[in-house]
Amino acid sequence: MHAGKGIAILERVWPVLVLVVPLMAVVVLADLYGSVMFQRTVTDALIKIVLVVGLYIFIGNSGIVSFGHIGFAGIAAYFATWMTCCAMMKPITMTGLPDFLRLETYSLWSTALVSVAIAGVAALVIGLVLMRLSGLAASISTLAALFIFHAVYANWDSVTMGRASIVGVPTYVTVWVALGGAVLAIAVAWLYQISSYGLATRAARDDEVAAQASGISLYWNRLIAFVLSGMVVGLGGVLMVHFQGTISVNAFYLNLTFITLAMLVVGGMRSLAGAVVGVVVLTSVADVFRRLEAGVDLGAMRLSTPVGTQEMFLAALMLLILVFRKDGLMGRRELRLPRFPGTGQGREAP
Amino acid sequence: MRNFLQVMVDAIALGSLLALVALAIGLVFGVMRLINFAQGDYITIGAYALVVPAASLTPTLLIGALPIPLMVAGVLLVVVMLALATERVAFRPLRDSDPATLLISSFAVSYFLQHMIMLVHTGRPKSIGIGQALTTPIEVLGLRVPGIQVVTMGVTAVLLIALVLFLKRTPMGIQMRAAAENFQMARLLGVPANRVIAMAFVISGLLGGTVSLLLIVQTGTLDIRMGLMPVIFAFFATVIGGMGSLVGAALGGFLVGVSSVLLQSYLPEGLRPFRDAFVFGLVIVILLVRPKGLIVIGAARERV
Numbered sequence: 142m143h144a145g146k147g148i149a150i151l152e153r154v155w156p157v158l159v160l161v162v163p164l165m166a167v168v169v170l171a172d173l174y175g176s177v178m179f180q181r182t183v184t185d186a187l188i189k190i191v192l193v194v195g196l197y198i199f200i201g202n203s204g205i206v207s208f209g210h211i212g213f214a215g216i217a218a219y220f221a222t223w224m225t226c227c228a229m230m231k232p233i234t235m236t237g238l239p240d241f242l243r244l245e246t247y248s249l250w251s252t253a254l255v256s257v258a259i260a261g262v263a264a265l266v267i268g269l270v271l272m273r274l275s276g277l278a279a280s281i282s283t284l285a286a287l288f289i290f291h292a293v294y295a296n297w298d299s300v301t302m303g304r305a306s307i308v309g310v311p312t313y314v315t316v317w318v319a320l321g322g323a324v325l326a327i328a329v330a331w332l333y334q335i336s337s338y339g340l341a342t343r344a345a346r347d348d349e350v351a352a353q354a355s356g357i358s359l360y361w362n363r364l365i366a367f368v369l370s371g372m373v374v375g376l377g378g379v380l381m382v383h384f385q386g387t388i389s390v391n392a393f394y395l396n397l398t399f400i401t402l403a404m405l406v407v408g409g410m411r412s413l414a415g416a417v418v419g420v421v422v423l424t425s426v427a428d429v430f431r432r433l434e435a436g437v438d439l440g441a442m443r444l445s446t447p448v449g450t451q452e453m454f455l456a457a458l459m460l461l462i463l464v465f466r467k468d469g470l471m472g473r474r475e476l477r478l479p480r481f482p483g484t485g486q487g488r489e490a491p
Numbered sequence: 492m493r494n495f496l497q498v499m500v501d502a503i504a505l506g507s508l509l510a511l512v513a514l515a516i517g518l519v520f521g522v523m524r525l526i527n528f529a530q531g532d533y534i535t536i537g538a539y540a541l542v543v544p545a546a547s548l549t550p551t552l553l554i555g556a557l558p559i560p561l562m563v564a565g566v567l568l569v570v571v572m573l574a575l576a577t578e579r580v581a582f583r584p585l586r587d588s589d590p591a592t593l594l595i596s597s598f599a600v601s602y603f604l605q606h607m608i609m610l611v612h613t614g615r616p617k618s619i620g621i622g623q624a625l626t627t628p629i630e631v632l633g634l635r636v637p638g639i640q641v642v643t644m645g646v647t648a649v650l651l652i653a654l655v656l657f658l659k660r661t662p663m664g665i666q667m668r669a670a671a672e673n674f675q676m677a678r679l680l681g682v683p684a685n686r687v688i689a690m691a692f693v694i695s696g697l698l699g700g701t702v703s704l705l706l707i708v709q710t711g712t713l714d715i716r717m718g719l720m721p722v723i724f725a726f727f728a729t730v731i732g733g734m735g736s737l738v739g740a741a742l743g744g745f746l747v748g749v750s751s752v753l754l755q756s757y758l759p760e761g762l763r764p765f766r767d768a769f770v771f772g773l774v775i776v777i778l779l780v781r782p783k784g785l786i787v788i789g790a791a792r793e794r795v
Contacts, residue, residue: 273779274779274782277526277594280591280594286775288768292768293765448609448610449609449610452602453603453610456599460603
C-alpha cells in the first residue's frame with residue numbers, strides 16, 4: 142500500500158518535476174560551465190517562463206486570450222523601481238512620488254512582495270470590470286487596458302520620467318534567482334490548475350452554459366484566475382527590471398506582449414508544459430538567429446543574416462503553428478508520469 | 492466660437508482619416524471575423540513604397556517620383572497586392588478559426604511586416620516631401636484650414652459614397668453584404684467565398700493606400716510605426732461602432748477622432764497628456780454598456 146501511496150503523490154507532482162528538474166540541470170550547467178552570455182540567455186529565458194506561465198494561468202484556464210497582462214508586469218516593475226532605485230536621483234527626477242517612495246529605499250525582498258501585490262491589486266481592479274465580458278469583447282478590452290497602461294505611464298513624467306529609461310535599479314537577479322522565480326511560477330500554476338477553482342474555470346472555458354447550469358460562477362472564477370495570473374506576470378516584471386537594471390515604458394508594450402504570446406501559442410495555449418516548452422523553443426531559435434546575425438565563418442566568407450530575420454522567422458513560425466497545430470507543440474497535454482499500457486496516458490489536461 | 496469651429500475642423504479631419512481605417516477593418520471583419528491589425532502595416536508599407544530602400548535619412552523617391560496620378564495608382568497597387576498576399580498566405584488557411592486566434596494571427600502578420608520594413612528600409616525615421624503644396628493653409632469661411640485637412644475630408648466623403656454605391660448597387664457589393672450577414676448561408680446560396688473575401692481585402696488595401704498618402708502629406712516623415720496609432724484608434728472605433736457594421740465603423744471612426752481632439756482641447760491642462768487613456772477607457776465603458784457596439788447588426792454571432 143505504501144508504494145501505491147508514493148506513486149499517487151509522485152503522479153501529482155510529476156508534471157511539475159518533469160518541467161523543473163531539466164530547468165535546474167540547465168541552470169547548474171550554465172552556472173558551472175556557461176559563458177556570461179549563455180548565463181544571461183538562460184536567466185532571460187527563465188524570466189520569460191515566469192511571464193508566460195503567468196499568462197497561461199489566465200489564458201489557458203479561462204480560454205480568453207488576454208493582450209493586457211504585460212501591463213501588470215510593467216506596473217509591478219515600475220513599483221519595484223520606485224522602491225529600490227537610485228536614492229540620490231529619485232527625489233530630483235521623480236518629484237511626483239509620494240514621500241515614502243521618493244525619500245526611502247526598501248529591501249529587495251519586501252520590494253518584490255509589495256510589487257507583486259500591487260500587480261495583483263491592479264489586476265483585481267481591472268478584472269472586476271473586464272471579467273463581465275467574455276469572448277472577443279474581453280480580449281479587446283484587455284488590449285485597451287494595455288494601451289491605457291502605456292498611455293498613462295508614458296506620459297506621467299513626474300513619476301516615470303516619461304518614455305525615458307530609468308537606470309540604476311539594483312540588479313540582484315542571477316540565474317539562480319530567476320530559477321527560483323520560474324519554479325515558483327510553475328508550482329503556483331500547477332496548484333491552481335488542480336484546485337477546484339482551476340477546474341471550475343476550465344469547465345466554464347469548455348462550455349459556458351453547462352458550467353453555469355452546474356452552479357459555477359463565470360465571473361468569480363475568471364476573476365480569481367485573472368488576479369493570480371496578474372500577480373505571477375507581475376513577479377516576472379519585477380525579475381525583469383532587477384535583471385536588466387533599467388526600465389522604460391516601451392519595454393512593457395506590444396513587443397513583449399507579442400513575444401510572450403507567441404511563446405504561449407507555439408508551446409500550446411492550453412497546457413502548462415506548453416508554456417514552458419514554448420519559451421525554451423523560441424529562446425533557442427532566437428539564440429541561433431542571434432549568432433547568425435553576428436555572422437558565421439564559412440571558410441573565407443563570413444555570412445550573416447540581416448537584422449530583423451529573427452523576428453520575421455518568429456512571426457512565420459507562430460503562423461505555421463496556428464495553421465497546422467492549433468494547440469501548439471504540446472497539444473492540450475501535460476507531461477504525465479508514464480503508466481502501464483492502456484491507462485490514462487496522454488489524456489486531456491486535468 | 493471661431494476657436495471652437497477650428498477645433499471642430501481638426502476633429503472632423505482626424506475623424507475622417509480614422510473612419511477610412513476603421514472601414515477597412517470593419518469590412519474585413521464583416522466577411523471573416525478577422526480583426527486585421529496588419530492594416531497599420533499596409534499603411535506603413537504604402538508610404539515606404541514611395542522611396543528607394545536605403546539607409547539614407549532623406550531617401551531618393553521611387554514611386555514618389557512619378558507624376559501624381561501614377562504615384563497614387565502605384566501606392567494603391569502596392570498596398571492592394573500586399574493585402575491580397577497576406578490574405579492568401581496567412582489568413583485564408585485560418586479562416587475557420589475563432590476570432591481570438593485570428594486576432595493573434597494578425598498580430599503575427601503585423602510583426603512580420605514591421606520587421607520586413609525594418610530589414611529593407613532600416614528602422615530609422617526618414618523625411619520625405621511630397622505634396623507639400625497641400626499643407627499651406629487656405630481660408631474657408633474665415634477659418635485657416637490646412638489644405639490637407641480639406642483634402643482628407645473630401646477624399647473620405649467621396650470614398651464613403653463610392654463604398655455605399657458599391658455595396659448597394661453592384662452584384663459583388665450585394666454578395667459581400669450577404670456574406671457579412673451570414674457567411675454560411677451566403678455560401679450555400681452560391682456566393683463565392685474566396686472572391687468575396689479577396690474583394691474585402693482589395694478594398695481594405697485601397698483604403699489603406701489612401702490613408703498612407705494622406706498621412707505622408709500631413710507628416711512628411713516615414714516611420715516604421717506610422718501605421719500603429721491610426722490602426723489602434725480605428726480598431727477601437729470599429730469596436731465602439733459595432734463590429735461588422737460598416738455604418739458603425741465609419742461612425743466610430745468619427746467619434747474617436749472627434750472625442751480625441753475635443754479631449755485634447757478641453758481637458759484640464761494636467762490631464763491632457765493622458766488623453767489617449769481616456770479614449771481607450773471610453774472603449775471599455777462602451778463595451779460594458781453595449782457589448783455589441785453602438786450599431787448592432789443582426790449577424791453579431793459573437794458577443795462583441
